[in-house]
Every structure is written in C-alpha cells, then in structure tokens.
Amino acid sequence: MNTIRSIALFLAVIFISLFVFPQNLYSQAARQQIIRDVSISVEPVDTPIWKVINVMEKGGIKPRKWLQIEVDFTTGASNKANESLDNVTAEFEMLLPTSDAPNASVVLISGKAAYWAIALDGQVHHLIAFVPPRILEKFSGSSRMSKSDAKKIETKVIFKYNDAEIATGYQVARQSTAAQVAERFAKAKTLPNLVRQKDAILGQDKTPWSVLNYDYFEQVNPDVK
Secondary structure (H helix, E strand, C coil), X not given: CHHHHHHHHHHHHHHHHHHHHHHHCCCHHHHCCCEEEEEEEEEEEECCCCCXXXXXXXXXXXXXXEEEEEEEEEECECCCCCCEECCEEEEEEEEEECCCCCCCCEEEEEEEXXXXXXXXXXXXXXXXXXXXXXXXXXXXCCCCCCHHHHHCCEEEEEEEECCEEEEEEEECCCCCCXXXXXXXXXXXXXXXXXXXXXXXXXEHHHCCCCCCCCCCCCCECCCCC
C-alpha cells in the first residue's frame, strides 16, 4: 500500500510540475503571440552628415545612398510590470534586384541584429536596419534608387528567441501577396547557384544612425552574436 501511495504521489508531482511550471514561463504557444503584426518598409536614404567641432571635413564628398529597412511590430501584454523579452534576434533577408549575377535577376542578401529587453507592454515597437551603399553599388550597378523601386524589393524579417522563430514579417509589393513573397524566399533557399551575400544588412549600431532617434528604436545588443 505504501508503495502504491508513493508511486501515486510521485506521478502527481510530475503532473503538477508539467502543468504549473510552464505556466510560470512562456509556453511555446504563448511565445508565438509575443510579437505580432510585423510590417516592413524599405526606402532609400542618404548618409546623415554630422557636424563635429575641431574636425576638418573632407571636401568633394557627396552623401551616398543606403536602403533603410524599418520594422514595426506589436508585443504581447504581460501581467507583470516591466516584463520584457530579452536578447531577441531579428534576421533580415532581401531579394535585391541585380545586374551583377549571371542567370539571376536577384541576389539574396542577409544580416541580423540582437536587441536588448523589448518591453511586453502591448504597444507598437520599432527597429531599423540598413543596406550599405557599397552593397547597392556592387549588385544593382547604380548608387541611385527611387522610393517606388525600393517599395518593390521583397524583404523579410524573422524574429527569433532562444533559436525559435516567434514572428515573421514581409515587405509586399502592391501586385503581390505575403504568401507569394514567402514562397519566393523559400524557393530562393533551394537554389544552389543563387548569389548569397551574408552580413550585407547592418543593425543600426553599425551605421551612422547609431545614436539617432535613440529612444524611438529598440536598442541593439552588440554582445549577442
């Protein structure tokens, strides 16, 4: 009888642990809703010009064009005050139109950045990343790009927490759907001859925008690789 009671008690403890403990953390299902309503906007921007005292400016330099990737998303609302999602990674991908790659109309460029504690306050949050001028010049063959052209570039962001994908968003051109864009990114992953350029999309901290609009955008954590 004592043995049966011991086994029953042991099983009860296991059941309670399996049910209660995950409730104190984020369950996998809950994590899928921690970040939602992800949207992306891509536009060309000029290098910001800083005016610094006691530093001689080099003459004859014109601002060059970058592609700015701005991401908006909404976080879930926690019952606890000041609760946050720590060290979330945003992985960026872009199917950049090219005239440089043989037998292909696009190249797949990518990059990622990790972010400090993102508040779980149920509000809209913002982050930003950039494609540097040299990448544009190398693959597109031009340093100029119109806003309308930038809006047509298919772009993707994947949010990851502890290596799990918790949210995805796309820039979708008017003539496409999110499902079609997702399918093209999936197909691109299977093309062995497609040109791929890693580390071609930079977090804000690696650009001249590193300290601009500091309180508006989520803060990059440079220590997370």
